[in-house]
Every structure is written in C-alpha cells, then in structure tokens.
Amino acid sequence: MAPPRDLRDWIALLAREGELVRVAAEVDPELEITEIVDRVVKSGGPALLFERPKGSEHALLINQFGTERRMCLAFGVERLDDIAAKLGDVMEMQPPEGLREKVKGLLKLKSIADSRPKTVSKGPCQEIVLEGDDVDLGLLPIQRCWPGDPAPFITLPAVITADPKTGTRNVGMYRMQVIDRRSTYMHWQLHKDGRADLLAAEDGRIPVAVAIGLDPVTAYSASAPLPKHLDELMLAGFLRGEPVELVRCKTVPLEVPANAEIVLEGWVAKDDVGVEGPFGDHTGYYSHAEPFPVFRLSAMTMRRGAIYASIVVGKPPAEDAWLGKATERIFLPAVRMTLPELVDYDLPVAGAFHNCVLVSIRKAYPGHAQKVMHALWGLGMLSLSKSIVVLDEHVDVHDYEDVFFRVTANVDPKRDVIITEGPLDHLDHAPGRQFYGGKLGIDATHKLPEEDARPWPEEIVMSDEVKALVDRRWGEYGIRS
Ligand SMILES: [Mn+2]
Numbered sequence: 388m389a390p391p392r393d394l395r396d397w398i399a400l401l402a403r404e405g406e407l408v409r410v411a412a413e414v415d416p417e418l419e420i421t422e423i424v425d426r427v428v429k430s431g432g433p434a435l436l437f438e439r440p441k442g443s444e445h446a447l448l449i450n451q452f453g454t455e456r457r458m459c460l461a462f463g464v465e466r467l468d469d470i471a472a473k474l475g476d477v478m479e480m481q482p483p484e485g486l487r488e489k490v491k492g493l494l495k496l497k498s499i500a501d502s503r504p505k506t507v508s509k510g511p512c513q514e515i516v517l518e519g520d521d522v523d524l525g526l527l528p529i530q531r532c533w534p535g536d537p538a539p540f541i542t543l544p545a546v547i548t549a550d551p552k553t554g555t556r557n558v559g560m561y562r563m564q565v566i567d568r569r570s571t572y573m574h575w576q577l578h579k580d581g582r583a584d585l586l587a588a589e590d591g592r593i594p595v596a597v598a599i600g601l602d603p604v605t606a607y608s609a610s611a612p613l614p615k616h617l618d619e620l621m622l623a624g625f626l627r628g629e630p631v632e633l634v635r636c637k638t639v640p641l642e643v644p645a646n647a648e649i650v651l652e653g654w655v656a657k658d659d660v661g662v663e664g665p666f667g668d669h670t671g672y673y674s675h676a677e678p679f680p681v682f683r684l685s686a687m688t689m690r691r692g693a694i695y696a697s698i699v700v701g702k703p704p705a706e707d708a709w710l711g712k713a714t715e716r717i718f719l720p721a722v723r724m725t726l727p728e729l730v731d732y733d734l735p736v737a738g739a740f741h742n743c744v745l746v747s748i749r750k751a752y753p754g755h756a757q758k759v760m761h762a763l764w765g766l767g768m769l770s771l772s773k774s775i776v777v778l779d780e781h782v783d784v785h786d787y788e789d790v791f792f793r794v795t796a797n798v799d800p801k802r803d804v805i806i807t808e809g810p811l812d813h814l815d816h817a818p819g820r821q822f823y824g825g826k827l828g829i830d831a832t833h834k835l836p837e838e839d840a841r842p843w844p845e846e847i848v849m850s851d852e853v854k855a856l857v858d859r860r861w862g863e864y865g866i867r868s
Pocket residue numbers: 557558559580612613614615617619
C-alpha cells in the first residue's frame with residue numbers, strides 16, 4: 388500500500404482504519420488539548436482531529452504518530468523493520484559482478500535518483516496567500532502545551548533552509564515559540580543543521596520556510612537525523628516511493644512541499660536574537676530559557692480550510708516515542724555500515740533517546756564491547772548518547788527484563804564499567820556544564836579467556852529435544868494455559 392499523498396489523504400486513511408476520533412466539542416489549545424492528548428497517548432489511543440479549537444477557524448490534528456500501528460500505516464509497511472530493509476538494500480550495494488547484478492544495481496541507483504524532489508508550478512499550499520500586515524499567527528490554533536511554557540509553541544514544523552555556500556537543502560523539526568502575530572523564535576540547538584546554515588551566511592541572514600500539515604512520511608523525514616549534506620526531502624521521496632513535489636515560495640528564495648496545509652515564509656538573522664523558553668520538553672523537564680534567533684515572517688500561505696498539525700512532548704512516553712522508534716529502525720542499516728558486528732540496538736523510550744543505547748554485537752575479540760561503545764560515541768547523533776550497554780548477539784535488546792538480567796549477572800563493575808566524557812544533548816539538564824559531561828559504558832557480554840582469568844560458566848538452556856517433546860505432549864499433562 389502506498390503511503391498517503393498529503394495530510395487529508397492520511398486523515399481519511401486513519402478514519403478508514405478506525406484510528407481517528409473527530410472531536411466536535413470546542414476545546415482550548417491552551418493546556419486543555421495537552422491533557423486530553425497525554426491521556427490518549429499513554430493509553431495507546433487514536434489520532435485526534437479537534438474540529439473546533441477555541442479561538443481558531445482551523446482544525447487541529449494530533450497523535451497521528453502515537454502508536455506503532457499508525458507509524459506502519461503512515462509508511463505503508465507491516466513492520467517498521469521493513470523500511471530499514473528497503474534502505475539497507477541500497478546501502479549494502481556492492482560493485483556488481485555479472486550483467487544481471489549490474490542491471491539490478493542500476494535499478495537501485497535509479498530508485499535513489501527518482502527520489503529527488505521535483506518542482507511543480509502550483510500547489511494547494513498557496514491557495515490562500517497572506518503577506519505583510521495580513522500575516523497573523525493568531526489565526527492558527529497553536530498550543531500552549533505545559534503550564535510553565537511562556538507562550539504557544541509550533542511543535543510539528545518542517546523547517547526548510549539552504550546551506551548558503553552549497554545550496555544544499557536542510558529540513559529539520561525545531562520548536563518555534565510564538566512572539567507576536569508575525570514572529571517566533573527558532574530553536575536551533577547547538578548540533579542542528581539549521582543553525583549551521585545560519586552561521587554560514589556571509590550577509591548574516593538566511594531565508595526560512597516552514598511547512599506545517601504534511602503527509603506523514605515527509606513530516607517524519609523532517610525529524611530524521613541525516614548527515615548535513617543529505618536532503619531530508621530526498622529521504623521522504625525514497626520512503627514514499629514517489630518524489631516530494633515542491634512549489635516556489637512567494638517571498639523567499641526557497642521551495643516548500645506543494646501539499647502542505649500551511650506555510651510560513653520569512654528570515655532569520657544572526658544579530659536578531661531573544662530569550663526563548665522555558666519549554667516542557669521530551670526530557671520530561673522544562674528546558675531553561677536561552678537566547679535563540681528570531682524568525683520574522685514575510686508571508687503565510689495556506690490551503691483552503693487548512694488543518695494545523697501539532698504534537699505534544701513531555702515526560703516519556705509521549706507521541707514522539709514512535710517518531711524516535713522509526714528513526715531507530717530506519718537507521719539500523721546505516722549504523723551497521725560503520726559497525727558490521729552490530730546485531731541490533733534499542734533506544735528505550737524512557738531514556739528520552741539520547742540517555743541510553745542498548746546494543747547487541749557478534750563479539751569476536753577481547754575489548755570488542757569497548758570498541759563498539761567508542762565507535763557509537765563517534766557516530767552522528769548517537770555521539771550524544773549518555774550511556775551505552777553492550778550485550779551478546781543472542782540477547783534480545785528489546786527485552787528490557789533480559790537486558791537487566793545480563794547487566795546485573797554479567798558485570799563486574801570494576802572491570803566492565805567505563806566512565807568517560809564527551810558531548811551531550813543540548814537539552815540534557817543533568818551535567819554540571821551544558822553540552823559536555825560524563826558518559827557511561829557497560830560491558831554486559833560474556834567475558835573471553837583473555838579478558839579475565841576465571842573460566843566463564845555455561846548459560847542454562849534446555850535441550851531442543853526435550854522442548855519438542857514437551858510441546859508434543861503438552862495436552863496430556865492436563866495443565867491449563
Ligand atoms: Mn539535516
């Protein structure tokens with residue numbers, strides 16, 4: 388099944404699948420929606436379309452990503468690992484040997500080339516164009532999410548910039564605190580690509596376009612931690628199986644997805660900065676107020692009857708859990724490019740993604756677990772991981788009970804725990820200094836003879852014969868369940 392073409396196609400699919408509730412009652416985007424969504428997310432409930440957000444003519448969609456099933460529906464797959472398989476296929480391309488291999492290789496390359504976004508002359512996102520004094524963020528049902536938030540925040544935007552030197556597009560998901568009708572802050576954290584684009588601007592400012600209300604795969608792609616030189620819209624095109632269509636913006640030299648419900652156009656300048664936050668964030672705490680650049684709008688364009696898309700983050704689990712899980716699954720083949728010995732990994736939702744990585748490896752030599760820890764601490768956004776647990780290949784890293792068993796049973800804290808230092812997530816409130824602090828590595832693998840003097844004991848496992856026997860005879864025992 389092909390992924391949905393735009394937000395409305397997606398809403399129709401959710402409704403057909405029994406995954407959507409339309410809320411007809413008037414509901415306040417100021418805190419009330421958060422409390423409703425928090426309850427629904429934590430009970431695994433449906434996506435919600437608030438048809439009458441208080442103070443706005445626009446409906447608000449939320450919790451579109453809140454379960455594994457909806458995430459799979461969004462991508463048109465049975466399991467999230469199926470997406471990884473598609474990408475892994477491309478990444479593991481070897482130099483072709485025979486003619487048949489060559490043809491297969493060319494087809495794969497073509498599928499990448501065909502994923503590049505394409506420009507079209509007009510799109511629904513510009514059915515309504517507001518410029519100058521007509522621009523008014525107050526038209527949108529933007530949520531104030533938590534009691535300590537100083538203002539409403541746009542939480543599910545695809546923020547589009549271009550590298551001033553190379554022109555390479557970047558799409559990122561950065562929260563945007565509303566300042567007034569025509570400006571917001573732009574929360575470009577230290578390690579983010581959008582910030583790098585601004586810093587590279589010789590004249591001190593860059594154009595910015597923000598797309599809200601996209602098809603779910605393109606919205607997801609904005610959150611994907613791709614290397615700087617890769618265009619997230621190309622990933623979206625590859626995952627959708629058809630290119631993202633773009634239209635030229637009205638007032639800035641950028642392009643935006645034609646199918647967006649709402650587009651904000653404007654500029655960000657290095658010397659135009661204010662104090663943003665605090666904000667109730669995915670860490671479960673309010674991130675401190677800090678200086679961030681201001682985004683000044685030059686235009687706001689919309690589809691007729693535009694639907695505003697939102698998300699609430701907070702103490703995990705929140706709706707972003709499955710955005711993170713999708714990234715974990717989709718990026719597994721990419722991580723394996725650097726670490727072929729990696730069997731699987733898991734970033735527990737309760738670990739807010741950067742706090743903990745569980746990884747299983749095919750251990751082959753003494754110190755292998757430590758090698759893998761250091762490799763992960765040097766790899767893309769995984770470099771910000773605060774703690775890493777390394778397990779043997781037969782351990783299911785998604786079975787936290789079993790992981791806990793290994794960590795307690797196999798670890799000599801004196802021998803198997805590494806404490807080192809490195810860069811930390813911008814939002815991590817625990818270290819004494821922001822951005823930099825301690826890292827914890829735990830080697831929970833079986834130890835090899837070279838790693839310690841005592842022989843490692845054999846693990847208890849029942850023989851396959853006896854298991855098969857008991858399976859066969861189960862009915863005879865008269866044991867219910
Ligand atoms: Mn990027």
